[in-house]
Amino acid sequence: MSSKVLAFINFKGGVGKTATVVNIGATLAKLHEKKVLIVDLDPQSNSSIWLMRPDRWREHVSKGRRSTFQIFDDALHGKARFDFDETVVKGVVTWTGFTDLPRLHLLPAAVELLRVEDRIHELRAPVVYQILDSALGLHFKEYDYVLLDCPPNLYSTTKTAIFSADGCVVPYVPDYLSLSGLMVLAEQIGEMREKFAPYLPPRRKPNIAAVIVSHYRQAGNVFRLAVNELELSLSQLQATGLLPDRAVLLQPYIRHCVRVAESTSEHLPVILYAPGSIGAQDYCDLTQRFVDLFESKK
């Protein structure tokens, strides 16, 4: 199976990384019949809590076992305790207690991931950048899409995600102050590409593949103007080589939708929680574009 491994990154917090991973993942599984693995790499464990509910998640990842923390703990301490089959969670449990979306799988995170950042940089560079690939590469091949939900920073855990991905997807809230952040992000990834090229297999060239606009509001001019600025900025970054020409601003923009916000506490992706909402509609349309982008025969 030819899998696509995509890291969802932005060092700005609350921009919709988790919402995008969960909702694109669920839509790919439900409407496109894709086999999808969500890998939660954020100590906040938001996609895990969203899809598993707190009690089940807490019990499953007790002391960091059966979570992505174990992958890093193994690498740091020379252990081999991570077991994919024991850790992976299959499907989403609905209100009625039944499991839906059998094609959507999750490797949950645990708060213990917080401990990883302090120690991971002590490892030598080539090892750090291969941690996820070494532990999960063979399993990734069993999925059509692997979506890596990253924390809001560019520290070591996020770097391992960037280095094991075929491309990065940047969820972005269009406002004036976010623009400089996007440019810094593109520069940082450009630096990683140069600095670590010798350690990476040829097809692993960290790059931004797509930008997704989230929390879009039509009221007033401010978001429209900010999107215009974003488009301009993306073409400038492409002209300077910091962004590849094929990087795209995906449409449609995900509108701010109270149903999406509610769906987190109902522990369902929005297509299951409120299928008729604008949030569900936007994510369905966006996921179609996502498939067009990543499965084009270019």
Ligand SMILES: Nc1ncnc2c1ncn2[C@@H]1O[C@H](COP(=O)(O)OP(=O)(O)OP(=O)(O)O)[C@@H](O)[C@H]1O
């Ligand atoms: N389209 C939307 N409409 C309304 N609320 C949304 C939408 N998308 C996300 N949210 C809400 O915004 C909040 C932040 O979203 P999310 O957790 O996905 O961001 P994040 O980038 O993953 O955050 P962090 O950086 O902390 O990981 C969440 O409470 C989520 O429910």
Ligand SMILES: [Mg+2]
């Ligand atoms: Mg998140």
